[in-house]
Amino acid sequence: MRVNHTGEVCAQALYQGQALTAKLPGVRAEMEQAAQEEVDHLAWCHERLQQLDSRPSVLNPIFYAASFAVGAGAGAISDRISLGFVAATEDQVCAHLQRHLGELPPEDTASRAIVEQMHIDEDSHRQSALRAGGLQFPEPVKKTMTLVSRLMTESVSRI
């Protein structure tokens, strides 16, 4: 759940960075709705972490800063790259949540409900970013993103 929480911290940063620099004509409202759903996700993860007597990762400020920079940077280059980055990121997130669902104990219904709803929302964020003209990233870029997300998952689950 700590990994999910950090993911949602990154989502805040990514969408905020994007909102700052991307033009997003015609799709700004849609992107803002996605960003609002990320706020909900962060709140759910935060609450669940507390219920589980755990704590957020100490690495969150670093991940926030990095994601903000990437979101703002991608938005500054072009909307298509910015939206493509959202789509590719949500793709990674969906894969992670799917894996996490497989590992969660069946009796932890509270965590499962959160992860399941997040999976639905993230998939719809991915689809709307692509519909809005997001670029499909080439395979090597996706592979690199998978590597980065693995590193993030590993480090955050420890500290």
Ligand SMILES: [Fe+2]
């Ligand atoms: Fe999210």
Ligand SMILES: [Fe+2]
């Ligand atoms: Fe999302």
